[in-house]
Amino acid sequence: AQSVSQHNHHVILSEAASLELGCNYSYGGTVNLFWYVQYPGQHLQLLLKYFSGDPLVKGIKGFEAEFIKSKFSFNLRKPSVQWSDTAEYFCAVNPRNAGNNRKLIWGLGTSLAVNP
């Protein structure tokens, strides 16, 4: 079955530290890839997405992600985190041409806490 794995469940960083959150998926075909962020008590917001073209995608608030097809990965990065980045981060994959491309497959999320 198709799945998305986020290896880090909880991450604690100090302000100005660099961030990398892992996301791997299991599907051999073409995919659309997403990262969403959920700030405490709020709904999910789109951080960035990849559909085609440059595998290095830039999103809002200084985040970026790199699609590495050979590794089935779409890791999220930020060079210097801020306290306001404290949130839960979700990776999601849409397996195109899989017959179920109306649905996203979600990772379980990574909780990021940034200490001031």
Next chain:
Amino acid sequence: DAGITQSPRHKVTETGTPVTLRCHQTENHRYMYWYRQDPGHGLRLIHYSYGVKDTDKGEVSDGYSVSRSKTEDFLLTLESATSSQTSVYFCAISDKETSGTDTQYFGPGTRLTVL
């Protein structure tokens, strides 16, 4: 933010009572989704709709039903609420048919407590 509202935003109910949650969109998108979010489980798809009167089950559909009589409204009903349905419920819409990118946008959520 996409034009999605959910009502009610908070609800406390008792076991065995019926509950209906409403999702309303102003974007005129065909695809709408209901998810529940629970600690340790992430987001789980309950039901989705790909048009008026066209719905399908997600991975955790037992105990839930949906209806879509208008493009803008997608209703989620718990026929007889149980404590295991205590959760935060999110509605989402997809821009699949307009942009081809199938990006989902989320509503503010409904926090449901079943006593």
